[in-house]
Amino acid sequence: MRFGIMDESYHLEEGVLGENMVVFPAEHICRGCEISFTKEEIHLSMPLPTSRDDIFFFYDFINRICKKVHTQKFIRNHEILSLDKISCCIEWDIQASCTAIVQMEKNLAENQYESLYIFGAMYPIALGLCEMKKISGDVIKFGELMHSLQSMDIYYAKAKVYERQDKGYFGVYVLTEDIPTVLPYKPKLLMIEHSFEVQDWNIGFVVNNEVKGFISYSNFLDSIGECAKYDAEHFIVTMSSDKMNILIRQYKIDL
Numbered sequence: 001m002r003f004g005i006m007d008e009s010y011h012l013e014e015g016v017l018g019e020n021m022v023v024f025p026a027e028h029i030c031r032g033c034e035i036s037f038t039k040e041e042i043h044l045s046m047p048l049p050t051s052r053d054d055i056f057f058f059y060d061f062i063n064r065i066c067k068k069v070h071t072q073k074f075i076r077n078h079e080i081l082s083l084d085k086i087s088c089c090i091e092w093d094i095q096a097s098c099t100a101i102v103q104m105e106k107n108l109a110e111n112q113y114e115s116l117y118i119f120g121a122m123y124p125i126a127l128g129l130c131e132m133k134k135i136s137g138d139v140i141k142f143g144e145l146m147h148s149l150q151s152m153d154i155y156y157a158k159a160k161v162y163e164r165q166d167k168g169y170f171g172v173y174v175l176t177e178d179i180p181t182v183l184p185y186k187p188k189l190l191m192i193e194h195s196f197e198v199q200d201w202n203i204g205f206v207v208n209n210e211v212k213g214f215i216s217y218s219n220f221l222d223s224i225g226e227c228a229k230y231d232a233e234h235f236i237v238t239m240s241s242d243k244m245n246i247l248i249r250q251y252k253i254d255l
Contacts, residue, residue, distance in 0.1 A: 002026050002121075009158040010190060012122045023061070024121040028053035029150040030143045032121035033061065042069075047119070049097035049104075051143025058093075059086045097139045105132035115232035117190065122150040123182075124190055128232030154236060156182040159189055161198055162255070170255065171198045173217070176206040177241040182230045187217055202255060205244035212244060215251035223247055 002025075005018035012022060024032025030051035036043045042065055046058045062074055063083055072083050081089070104116055108129040115128040125146060127135075135141045157173045164170065171189075175181050187201040201217035227235040 002029075007158075010119050010124045011156060011158060022121055025053060025057045028057070028143060028147055029121050030054045030146040031119070033058045035061075046093070048093060049100035049118075049139065049142065050093075051097075051146060052094060052139045053143050055090055055093045055097070055139075059090055062086070094139055097142070098137055101132070101135060101139065101142055102137040105129070105135070105137065108132055118146070120146055120150050123156045125149055126231045126233035131232060149231060152180075154180045154182055154230075159187060161189065161196075163196075168199050169196045171201040171217075172214070172255070173201070173203045174206055174211070175203055175237070175239055175244075177208075177244060178238060180236050180238045182234050182236055184234050185221075186233065202253065205239075205248060207241040207244060213248035213252045214255050215247055215253060219251040220247070223251075 001023055002014060003017075003021050003023040004012045004014040005016045005021055007013055020034055020036045022032045023035055024030065028051065031047050031054055033044055033046040033054070044058065044062060044065075046054065063086060066072065066074055066083055073080055074083070075081070076089060104127070107113055108116065108127075115126045118125045118127055127145075131145060135145060155176070157175070160172045160174075161169055162172065171187055173183060173187065175183070183203075187198075189198065202214045203217050203220045204211050204214045206212070224237055224239070227237045230236050
């Protein structure tokens with residue numbers, strides 16, 4: 001098992017304890033489940049759609065907890081169930097996940113959305129019609145795709161927003177030399193309640209653990225050429241310090 005808490009960017013802070021923790025099987029990274037505690041209750045929740053591995057993990061977790069606290073019953077969606085109903089629960093959730101995945105593909109095919117975000121155990125993943133066609137309504141394929149993306153040896157960059165003295169806001173990503181990094185084609189904030197608008201986006205370059213300079217995100221995109229695709233809204237880029245220094249000399253801005 002791996003665990004942690006989600007930060008404000010929906011990135012996992014692994015190994016950190018908190019009021020609401022995400023737990024998931026170490027060998028199958030999909031969406032995991034959330035666990036929280038009160039003095040008298042243990043609460044577990046699992047987002048759907050999810051993978052077959054996550055569903056089995058979730059109910060095995062419930063089974064182990066019930067045995068540890070010497071009970072044969074648990075509450076699922078306000079209904080008291082015995083542990084011998086777990087196999088039925090697994091089938092219900094697998095079917096619900098399949099139905100949701102099929103509906104996601106339909107919505108994308110009908111151009112209701114360009115992509116849909118799935119908040120994974122590690123990072124938010126953007127799935128487009130291309131990805132959904134590969135999944136083809138199968139929870140096993142869904143889990144395989146989510147695991148393949150979240151188990152990569154990469155850094156998933158976070159957007160940071162700052163306020164200027166004139167009360168305007170600007171966003172910043174950071175790219176470190178020689179580190180494969182996931183960045184968006186179109187920078188934005190995800191599901192954060194705010195009353196401000198980010199006026200411009202920029203990227204900072206880190207060399208030898210020091211920020212060497214910033215350029216506009218648009219100039220950065222124009223300069224990197226073709227990069228490996230990560231998901232429907234992100235790509236993977238690795239940049240040398242030499243390339244960073246060239247871009248800084250050419251496009252450097254003051255923030």
